[in-house]
Amino acid sequence: MSGQTLREQQPMKNIGIKQQAVTIALIPILLMALFLESYGLYTRFDDLDKAVMERSKSLVRQLAASCEYAVFSGNADLLKQNINATLDQPDVNRVIVYDAAENVVMASSSKFDIREQPPIKFGLSSSLHDTKKSLWLYEPIVPIEIKLDELFHDVSSKSNVSKTLGGVLLEVSKNRLNDNKAHILIITLLITFCVLLLSVIVAFRLAHKITKPILELNNVIFDIGKGKLDTHISTPGVIELDQLANGVNSMAQLLLLDRNFLHARIEEATESLRNKTKQAEDASQAKSRFLAAASHDLRQPIAASSLFVDTLELTDLNPHQHKIVGRLKESMSSFSGLLNSLLDISKLDSGTRKPNFAMLDIHRLHVWVESNFQPLAENKGLRLNIYSSCRKPLVVKTDIDLIHMVMMNLVSNAIKFTSRGGILISARPRGSEVLLQIWDTGIGIAEENIEHIYDEFYQVGNPQRDRMAGLGLGLAIVKRSAELIGVKVTCQSRLGRGTVFSLCLPAAASDELGQLHPEIAIGNRTGAKSSLHGKRFVVVEDDIPIAAGLVSWLELNGGEVRHFLSAEEALCDLAIGHTDFYIADYMLSGTLNGIQFLNQLRQKFAVPIRAVLITGDTSTAFIKNAIECEWPVLHKPIDTSLLHAALEM
Amino acid sequence: MSRYWAIIFLLSAVVLPTGATQARTLKVILVMSDSTPVYQQFSISFDKALAASMADVSVIESQLLNKANADLIVAVGMKASELAAAQTDIPVLATMVPRAGYEELLSHARSNISTRPISAIYLDQPWGRQIDFLRAAIPGRRRIGLLHSLNAPIDFARLHQDVAQRGGLLVAQPTLSASELFSSLESVLALSDVLLAVPDSMIYNSSSIRNILLTSYHHGIPLIGLSQAYVNAGALCAIFSTPEQLAAQTSATVISFAQSGLLHEPQYPVDFTIAVNQQVARSLEIEFPSSALIRGQMDQAKEKGP
Numbered sequence: 001m002s003g004q005t006l007r008e009q010q011p012m013k014n015i016g017i018k019q020q021a022v023t024i025a026l027i028p029i030l031l032m033a034l035f036l037e038s039y040g041l042y043t044r045f046d047d048l049d050k051a052v053m054e055r056s057k058s059l060v061r062q063l064a065a066s067c068e069y070a071v072f073s074g075n076a077d078l079l080k081q082n083i084n085a086t087l088d089q090p091d092v093n094r095v096i097v098y099d100a101a102e103n104v105v106m107a108s109s110s111k112f113d114i115r116e117q118p119p120i121k122f123g124l125s126s127s128l129h130d131t132k133k134s135l136w137l138y139e140p141i142v143p144i145e146i147k148l149d150e151l152f153h154d155v156s157s158k159s160n161v162s163k164t165l166g167g168v169l170l171e172v173s174k175n176r177l178n179d180n181k182a183h184i185l186i187i188t189l190l191i192t193f194c195v196l197l198l199s200v201i202v203a204f205r206l207a208h209k210i211t212k213p214i215l216e217l218n219n220v221i222f223d224i225g226k227g228k229l230d231t232h233i234s235t236p237g238v239i240e241l242d243q244l245a246n247g248v249n250s251m252a253q254l255l256l257l258d259r260n261f262l263h264a265r266i267e268e269a270t271e272s273l274r275n276k277t278k279q280a281e282d283a284s285q286a287k288s289r290f291l292a293a294a295s296h297d298l299r300q301p302i303a304a305s306s307l308f309v310d311t312l313e314l315t316d317l318n319p320h321q322h323k324i325v326g327r328l329k330e331s332m333s334s335f336s337g338l339l340n341s342l343l344d345i346s347k348l349d350s351g352t353r354k355p356n357f358a359m360l361d362i363h364r365l366h367v368w369v370e371s372n373f374q375p376l377a378e379n380k381g382l383r384l385n386i387y388s389s390c391r392k393p394l395v396v397k398t399d400i401d402l403i404h405m406v407m408m409n410l411v412s413n414a415i416k417f418t419s420r421g422g423i424l425i426s427a428r429p430r431g432s433e434v435l436l437q438i439w440d441t442g443i444g445i446a447e448e449n450i451e452h453i454y455d456e457f458y459q460v461g462n463p464q465r466d467r468m469a470g471l472g473l474g475l476a477i478v479k480r481s482a483e484l485i486g487v488k489v490t491c492q493s494r495l496g497r498g499t500v501f502s503l504c505l506p507a508a509a510s511d512e513l514g515q516l517h518p519e520i521a522i523g524n525r526t527g528a529k530s531s532l533h534g535k536r537f538v539v540v541e542d543d544i545p546i547a548a549g550l551v552s553w554l555e556l557n558g559g560e561v562r563h564f565l566s567a568e569e570a571l572c573d574l575a576i577g578h579t580d581f582y583i584a585d586y587m588l589s590g591t592l593n594g595i596q597f598l599n600q601l602r603q604k605f606a607v608p609i610r611a612v613l614i615t616g617d618t619s620t621a622f623i624k625n626a627i628e629c630e631w632p633v634l635h636k637p638i639d640t641s642l643l644h645a646a647l648e649m
Numbered sequence: 650m651s652r653y654w655a656i657i658f659l660l661s662a663v664v665l666p667t668g669a670t671q672a673r674t675l676k677v678i679l680v681m682s683d684s685t686p687v688y689q690q691f692s693i694s695f696d697k698a699l700a701a702s703m704a705d706v707s708v709i710e711s712q713l714l715n716k717a718n719a720d721l722i723v724a725v726g727m728k729a730s731e732l733a734a735a736q737t738d739i740p741v742l743a744t745m746v747p748r749a750g751y752e753e754l755l756s757h758a759r760s761n762i763s764t765r766p767i768s769a770i771y772l773d774q775p776w777g778r779q780i781d782f783l784r785a786a787i788p789g790r791r792r793i794g795l796l797h798s799l800n801a802p803i804d805f806a807r808l809h810q811d812v813a814q815r816g817g818l819l820v821a822q823p824t825l826s827a828s829e830l831f832s833s834l835e836s837v838l839a840l841s842d843v844l845l846a847v848p849d850s851m852i853y854n855s856s857s858i859r860n861i862l863l864t865s866y867h868h869g870i871p872l873i874g875l876s877q878a879y880v881n882a883g884a885l886c887a888i889f890s891t892p893e894q895l896a897a898q899t900s901a902t903v904i905s906f907a908q909s910g911l912l913h914e915p916q917y918p919v920d921f922t923i924a925v926n927q928q929v930a931r932s933l934e935i936e937f938p939s940s941a942l943i944r945g946q947m948d949q950a951k952e953k954g955p
Binding site: 144 | 687726745747772773828830831848850853854855856857858859860862863864875876877878879882883
């Protein structure tokens, strides 16, 4: 039984035992009290009734006797005296005297109405009529006989001698009797109540005394139930309860031993699990470190290659060379995309990426999608349509970078897996949310594959793992990014017909509309070159090819560039302060890294530093530092368009 | 002493003429009305008196008279007398019977009377004796009150005369019913000096005697009773014959019958007793003379005649 159950049942048991004990003690007392009181009352009332009856009979007999001569002689005065003497007696209400012919000779009250007279049977015998309020007694007035020898009377024995002279009727009030009864009843009830009260108190005390050790035992058992197994019950001194207490103590000891044994087992298992978890974490960290290091190392040559290709494109090339450079650039771009995907996954997996919510007009998102993917779609002969059902601006609250990452992956996937037809990006309000959907008329996904599409490196219809078709990380990135901003991505698809991805973004409240994020016009490349023209740049990069590529690209854009291999070298330069932009690698060969270098510059000149941090490091430690720093960070291989945008911010 | 001489005289008068029948034992059946002490006392005294006389009389006490074989039935009390008169042809001597009762019995059983001898010894005292007694005992109280029912068998004319002859005045008052008893009593007491009880159970009975006594006492008038019981109840005095006295007179009559075979005429008791309630006398402030003095005066009055 659980502790909870014990606790719930405890008060019930408490009341039960006490109630039963009190009931056992009280019932005989109650019955006895009731019986004795009833008997006492009955006998007392009976005694009172009898006493009144006897007294009344005595009074009426006395009156009849005393009235004999008065009635015989018709002496009204004497009769009145006798009646008055009787009326002086307590409780006597009325006296009526009748003659032998049953006529009223005298009545104590002149108001006596013959109709009030009870149904009395006149005659030689006494009679009694008992009413609620009074007692009516009739007594014949029979002459007191004096024994005479009847020798002379044989001859006249037939003469009709009247035996009675009349009768008296006496009304005795029962008011006093009833008052006495009521008084006795009240006193009796009071005494009964007191006795019962006393009995209840005594019974409760006794019950408490009896049940106390049981309840203590119960409490101890409850404590044991809660887990306090070191509890020890002291023996209450009652044989049965002592045995019970000893039994409970033994049980508690056994339970304690068992629990300690189990604890030890659990500790062992936990320690084993902990070790295994640590091993897994170590393995995961090792994997991340390896991935970061590999990414970094791969980025360096690719970054340099990209910069050189970009630079090469700006030189005077014949059409055939332009075509080759174009193909080269595509390959570089694809390769760079693959690396970026790996980097993004690495970043999202690190758990350090925190969503940074801001207001975003869906129209701007559409513009961003259109500017970035329209050329790509057109190249494949596909239509890229943007549709919004609402004329009013649809504003959502989300992390703009993450939603860009989601849209970029979903739209690029749509274009990638669609060979004819088109792609539709729609947005429409749905309650307090905005439903964003990406429709395509592509190859579609079989129903059984839908649940796997978000897995890492899972690619539908790419068993040969064509690198041009991507790594299969896009939807994994989408899922992670969407989870970070609290959005659920759903996919509906029909094989050979097309696919639609839906995501519901929370609509911004009306009072939040003023916080719209300024647009980063990445897609606007017109006049980019002119914005860098004549600006002074400092590039701190220990990787010579990348540094050479950067310097070449900046100089071709009209910039004035100086290059340093380390932060210390750059800081020693006297003209370091006369610079419009600093482009610093994070991981430098000296003691200072890129962030430390920029911080020192800021401290040295006490002015805001315009800079871009570039890195091939995807390690968790770097990402954490990069987030804390105030300057934009670009990952290698560097997309020159992104670099351009960052420099214009 | 004169009483004994009178008895001896009477006995000799009866015995001598019937000497021829002396040899035969007289069978007498004694019938009593009931077994009250008075009759028991009579029976004992009667047996004693016969035994003392040495007469040849056998007495059987029986209530079965139908097939009785006897020479004489001695019926004690009215009930026994009525029974004996009605059921047998044997000569009957009724004793301890009031005169009025005996006379009524004779009138009812007239047919049987002619065939056999019947006589009686009365219970009540002759009026003359009573009046003489009153004169001797309370000479100052001459107006004698008498309360009676309407059909009381009293010869009032003769009684008035007897009283008047003895220098008194009879105040007789009839009472119609028990309810009028008090008023009748009041009226008779108002005119009397003494109230003389008569054997009339409508007036004088166990129930009424107390109120009569109380009323007369309230008037200061003494009641003259009929027996010892009256005296005990509160009557001033009474003149009466005891069972012993009557038994003696009856046994003398039986011996006379044994000797003569004849029964004499009904007679009043020869012997009598005077009873006085001294407490009543004191209460009424009456100085009562001794019984001997009264008897003496009564004897004198008797000798003198009315």
